[in-house]
Amino acid sequence: TEELVPLKGYRSEVLQALLQNAHCTPPKRDPDWASSTLGVFICLSCSGIHRNIPSISKVKSLKMDHWDDAQVQFLAKHGNAVTKATYEAHIPIYYYQPTYNDCQVLREQWIRAKYERKEFTEPGKQLPYTDGVKEGILWKRGRDNGQFLPRKFLLSEREGCLKYFTKQDSKEPKISVKIDVINATFQPAKIGNPNGLQITYLKDNKTRNIFVYHKSGKEVVDWFNAIRSVQFHYLKVAFPIASDNEVSRLTRNFLKEGYMEKTGPKQREAFKKRWFTLDHRRLMYFKDPLDAFAKGEVFVGSSENGYSVQKGLPAGTQGNFSWHYGLTIVTPDREYLFTCETETDQPHLFGAHLLTATEQIKKPSQKQCLCTCVYVDNMCVCTKQKSGGRWNIALGKML
Secondary structure: OOOEEEHHHHHHHHHHHHOOOOOOOOOOOOOOEEEOOOOEEEOHHHHHHHHOOOOOOOEEEOOOOEEEHHHHHHHHHOHHHHHHHHHOOOOOOOOOOOOOOOOHHHHHHHHHHHHHOOOOOOOOOOOOOOOOEEEEEEEEEOOOOOOEEEEEEEEEOOOOEEEEEOOOOOOOOOEEEEHHHOEEEEOHHHHOOOOOEEEEEEEOOEEEEEEEEOOOHHHHHHHHHHHHHHHHHHHHHHOOOOOHHHHOOOOOOOOEEEEEEEOOOOOOOOOEEEEEEEEOOEEEEEOOOOOOEOOEEEEOOOHHHOOEEEEOOOOOOOOOOOOOEEEEEEOOOOEEEEEEOOOOOOOOOHHHHHHOHHHHHOOOOOOOOOOOOOEEOOEEHHHHHHHOOOOOOOOOOOO
């Protein structure tokens, strides 16, 4: 019988393979787990997903489990770089490759797509998000009643739009949105569903939110990547000289979300607790995180156009507020006053993150558009389309 030994006894033998692991775990942190059947080193978060596909991946601890000699040799021979060359050989450039910071459904479907479904092992493979057309049912939150009901959605590369219908047999869509002004981001905690997806676009110069989910994690991630696919091909036609790396910057996550208190334009009104979303330079506030429309929006422009973010409130500020760490956003038209629960630089706190926008504001802005467009060549699509270059907008009005 082959002797079982701790992997740490073979540390020098597999060290080179360990060094190839950076894409799975945070920088400068060694992985604690590995798949003895795939030959990849994985972080704690990914190890739980691998355990859910035991027919493909056998997970073992690098520190606590024992490994036989054949398993150690297999691990040393493969490692993440070798395995990646096989299972990630033909990933579409628009396919979103999650990191350890992304939500569970994105990471799980990424792992399953690679190792279980083997979606990227062959070129030109027909997949649910590669056809340029996707049609199906998503559960959508009602704008007014807050109920999630099944709605038919249709994504068309030929028409360049996303539509949804209130009834499956409806001929006319309830909404039709151009693909170049759509953003999609996963919001499981906010929506209250592990497969929750938030779709945003502009309607009458106001940000419109649509909240959807699907019971299948695979299906909702397929929708997400189908949107990115259609956006990618649209932009390649609209901007043929743009590099793939520029065009692949499609959907984006919000920079920060959370609660702050705000007062009105007279700065004497009571401070009210509101939900805030910082989307690039666009700061929006909502009475409820799942509101369809923002109650107000302010564009955070560059310092050269008279914008700044300052810590604290102006001297003599009046009004009742329960939080005492102030923030002031200065625009050419007015000052916006906010209070935060704390000023500490903890990741989940909104105010501290907003202050970091000060560094960005110091830089000249080449994308001062109030849209939710995707960006090409460090500029939003509608800016390039409307002006062929820079479109200077010095606006910032809380509606």
